[in-house]
Amino acid sequence: MTLLDSKSLATALSGPTRRLPFDAGYLLLAIALLLYPMVASPFFTFQIGGYTLILGTIALSLMVLAGYGGMVSLSQMTVAGIAGYSIAIFGTNASGVMGLGWPWWVAVPFAILIGATASALIGMLAVRTAGIYMIMITLAIGTAFFYFVRQNYAFFNGFNGFHGVNAPTVFGIYWRDPVPFYYLSLAIATFFFVAVSYMARSTFGLSLQAIRDNPRRMRAIGFDVAAHRVFAFFLSGVIAATAGVLLVWFNGQITAGTVDVNAAIDVLVVAVVGGLRKPIGPYLGALLFALLQNFAIDLIDPERFNTVIGGVFLLIIFFSPDGLLGLWERIRTTTMSKSLRPALRRKPSK
Amino acid sequence: MLINRRNLLAAAVALTALSSAAHADDTIKMGGLATLEGAFTVLGEDGLRGMKLALQEVNYTVAGKKIEVQTGSSDASPESAVKAARKLVEQGGVQVLIGPLSGSEGIAVKDYAKTQPNVTFINGSSAAQDTTLFNPAPNFFRFSTDGVQWMAGLGDYVYNEKHYKKVAVVAEDYSFPYSQVEGFMLPFCKAGGHVPAKFWVPIGNKDFSSVISALPDDVDAIYVALGGADAINFLTQYQQSGGTAPLIGGSITVDQTVLGSKGAIRKAVIGTAAAGPTADAWDDPKWQAFTAEYKKAFPDGFPAPSLFAHAYYINTKAAILALQKVNGDLSDGGAKFREALANLTFDTPTGPVKLDHNRNAIADIFVTEVVEGPNGALMNKVIKIAKDVNQTLGEPEADFLKIGPATRDNPDCK
Numbered sequence: 073m074t075l076l077d078s079k080s081l082a083t084a085l086s087g088p089t090r091r092l093p094f095d096a097g098y099l100l101l102a103i104a105l106l107l108y109p110m111v112a113s114p115f116f117t118f119q120i121g122g123y124t125l126i127l128g129t130i131a132l133s134l135m136v137l138a139g140y141g142g143m144v145s146l147s148q149m150t151v152a153g154i155a156g157y158s159i160a161i162f163g164t165n166a167s168g169v170m171g172l173g174w175p176w177w178v179a180v181p182f183a184i185l186i187g188a189t190a191s192a193l194i195g196m197l198a199v200r201t202a203g204i205y206m207i208m209i210t211l212a213i214g215t216a217f218f219y220f221v222r223q224n225y226a227f228f229n230g231f232n233g234f235h236g237v238n239a240p241t242v243f244g245i246y247w248r249d250p251v252p253f254y255y256l257s258l259a260i261a262t263f264f265f266v267a268v269s270y271m272a273r274s275t276f277g278l279s280l281q282a283i284r285d286n287p288r289r290m291r292a293i294g295f296d297v298a299a300h301r302v303f304a305f306f307l308s309g310v311i312a313a314t315a316g317v318l319l320v321w322f323n324g325q326i327t328a329g330t331v332d333v334n335a336a337i338d339v340l341v342v343a344v345v346g347g348l349r350k351p352i353g354p355y356l357g358a359l360l361f362a363l364l365q366n367f368a369i370d371l372i373d374p375e376r377f378n379t380v381i382g383g384v385f386l387l388i389i390f391f392s393p394d395g396l397l398g399l400w401e402r403i404r405t406t407t408m409s410k411s412l413r414p415a416l417r418r419k420p421s422k
Numbered sequence: 423m424l425i426n427r428r429n430l431l432a433a434a435v436a437l438t439a440l441s442s443a444a445h446a447d448d449t450i451k452m453g454g455l456a457t458l459e460g461a462f463t464v465l466g467e468d469g470l471r472g473m474k475l476a477l478q479e480v481n482y483t484v485a486g487k488k489i490e491v492q493t494g495s496s497d498a499s500p501e502s503a504v505k506a507a508r509k510l511v512e513q514g515g516v517q518v519l520i521g522p523l524s525g526s527e528g529i530a531v532k533d534y535a536k537t538q539p540n541v542t543f544i545n546g547s548s549a550a551q552d553t554t555l556f557n558p559a560p561n562f563f564r565f566s567t568d569g570v571q572w573m574a575g576l577g578d579y580v581y582n583e584k585h586y587k588k589v590a591v592v593a594e595d596y597s598f599p600y601s602q603v604e605g606f607m608l609p610f611c612k613a614g615g616h617v618p619a620k621f622w623v624p625i626g627n628k629d630f631s632s633v634i635s636a637l638p639d640d641v642d643a644i645y646v647a648l649g650g651a652d653a654i655n656f657l658t659q660y661q662q663s664g665g666t667a668p669l670i671g672g673s674i675t676v677d678q679t680v681l682g683s684k685g686a687i688r689k690a691v692i693g694t695a696a697a698g699p700t701a702d703a704w705d706d707p708k709w710q711a712f713t714a715e716y717k718k719a720f721p722d723g724f725p726a727p728s729l730f731a732h733a734y735y736i737n738t739k740a741a742i743l744a745l746q747k748v749n750g751d752l753s754d755g756g757a758k759f760r761e762a763l764a765n766l767t768f769d770t771p772t773g774p775v776k777l778d779h780n781r782n783a784i785a786d787i788f789v790t791e792v793v794e795g796p797n798g799a800l801m802n803k804v805i806k807i808a809k810d811v812n813q814t815l816g817e818p819e820a821d822f823l824k825i826g827p828a829t830r831d832n833p834d835c836k
Contacts, residue, residue: 369493375467
């Protein structure tokens with residue numbers, strides 16, 4: 073972690089050469105992602121591709137808080153859910169409750185704003201605690217929201233929630249069709265991926281990382297620690313809320329089950345299994361999660377498939393505490409050092 | 423490093439290519455969707471037992487074609503059911519899908535069915551009335567009856583024979599119990615009964631003390647539509663708080679767990695009237711044979727097939743019979759197969775079944791009452807059988823549709 077931070081610090085401090093992480097690898101990845109729907113079936117485009125990007129973006133919002141801010145929050149799914157419910161309540165739904173019928177270009181920004189504001193409020197409650205206490209308080213908020221929406225019928229339609237929440241048709245394209253939906257998710261995921269990479273090197277991002285490493289020293293030199301943390305919650309709220317809007321379009325509905333405790337913990341599992349150090353980590357975790365969720369049942373007796381899912385996650389964390397990201401980097405350093413070894417050996421003789 | 427990435431890309435392309443595996447002509451792909459996660463896991467497992475039983479009878483073969491079964495799992499939430507259905511249909515390429523298990527799942531899968539006109543969806547055991555009564559999908563069939571039908575005859579029976587005039591309702595808060603309460607209340611209210619109070623509790627509720635203390639004192643009985651652990655918890659707490667009103671059960675309230683319980687509940691449940699599509703202790707030879715077959719095939723299953731096993735069995739059986747009629751030919755996107763299904767009439771272990779114009783079953787329903795059997799064990803004795811119950815409970819359809827979808831507040835007769 074320190075190695076990465078000093079590297080990013082150095083890049084940021086070198087001023088004019090400050091750059092975004094666009095090397096050949098990312099270019100290849102971008103091309104592969106753009107071409108993916110041409111080779112993949114609609115199922116793979118939508119249910120694996122689209123879902124991975126949405127889940128990865130929600131986990132990215134946790135990565136911002138946990139990786140850069142050192143704050144593990146279990147209420148990211150709640151924030152996504154608040155935005156999703158807002159879309160159903162202010163937009164249109166087929167459940168006959170609420171559904172104020174606002175056009176999407178009003179409802180969507182409004183829903184994201186509500187989600188982000190809710191996240192900032194959660195942040196205000198949570199930032200004065202740390203570690204396990206922050207996990208507890210955010211879990212409590214998430215659980216309370218779940219029980220509230222499940223029992224409130226006037227606004228949230230209780231257990232049944234809202235169905236028939238459709239993505240809009242813009243420019244003659246229905247945005248829930250597999251290919252448009254995939255590209256929409258990809259565009260949003262890419263935007264937040266780049267934004268988070270940029271934020272990490274910005275003054276704010278660096279202050280946030282410094283607060284993570286030593287809040288007392290930062291306070292002593294005059295930084296408002298709480299304000300920085302609350303703003304981090306707000307930014308992560310924007311990310312989670314936008315993904316929440318996509319999630320409700322993906323499912324076509326939102327119910328209390330979308331924001332239950334299991335869903336909240338899934339986000340943490342995705343982020344941790346993927347890796348919390350770089351923005352790409354949550355997306356790796358989300359891809360693995362989506363593949364396992366869909367295909368584990370084909371590998372084993374259908375009554376035992378959850379054991380496979382749990383077992384794979386356990387193995388990854390056991391062999392690489394940094395998750396898939398750590399595993400990938402370990403492989404890279406071994407192959408690199410192998411190819412460098414002859415060169416190094418030759419060096420002294422030169 | 424570059425090579426590594428290229429390999430990775432190649433692997434990704436190969437993986438996606440797998441998705442477009444070609445259909446073999448001599449197999450029929452069938453999907454089974456049930457709740458193998460969450461609160462209804464045990465019920466989902468029993469549902470799949472029913473499906474297996476029907477397939478074993480024909481040795482997984484129809485007209486010389488092998489039936490290849492893929493399984494999908496949901497956790498009783500509509501999202502998970504649609505996700506699993508989408509995987510089975512779009513990835514697995516199933517041509518016939520049997521499922522799902524629970525009420526709200528059925529509504530969601532029916533909506534999904536409309537986007538897949540070439541795939542035939544046959545219900546598992548989901549029993550929300552809305553699934554087939556309002557905006558039905560042309561390729562969704564239900565040979566198991568719905569939660570309203572399952573109550574047929576119960577309202578009349580408790581009003582006329584048991585002389586209950588005022589009944590309070592305690593039920594779980596989702597679409598299946600809404601249907602059950604509607605099915606109980608419509609005939610009961612029509613006969614002259616009143617339901618002064620309804621209590622809706624979340625699934626998995628542990629503490630019923632607030633409900634019990636709010637129950638009106640002057641009711642003649644309490645109608646309880648709770649399932650599994652919820653039913654046991656409510657009955658225990660009601661006894662402990664000194665409640666003495668007789669009980670009326672929904673279709674999944676008085677199951678083997680309740681009948682097998684010891685202590686105070688045992689006494690209290692004797693005399694409980696209920697209704698449903700099956701009756702464990704029915705002495706009809708066909709039902710007895712079905713029970714024996716189930717026990718032989720699944721020694722680790724329930725003492726008798728649950729209504730979930732029964733529903734999955736009936737629906738799978740219907741699929742097999744219709745497949746036999748069209749010689750296993752699904753090459754036209756299943757159009758002939760669906761026509762055969764729509765016109766299918768057959769005998770089940772619980773009597774004859776046929777479909778109405780919404781592709782929902784018309785079948786017999788059992789009114790039962792808990793009695794002490796000869797060996798001291800409690801059992802559901804069959805009191806009467808309501809013949810050929812249709813989805814509108816015998817009312818003209820136009821009148822019935824005016825009542826509207828069952829909700830927390832509809833119907834109402836305070």
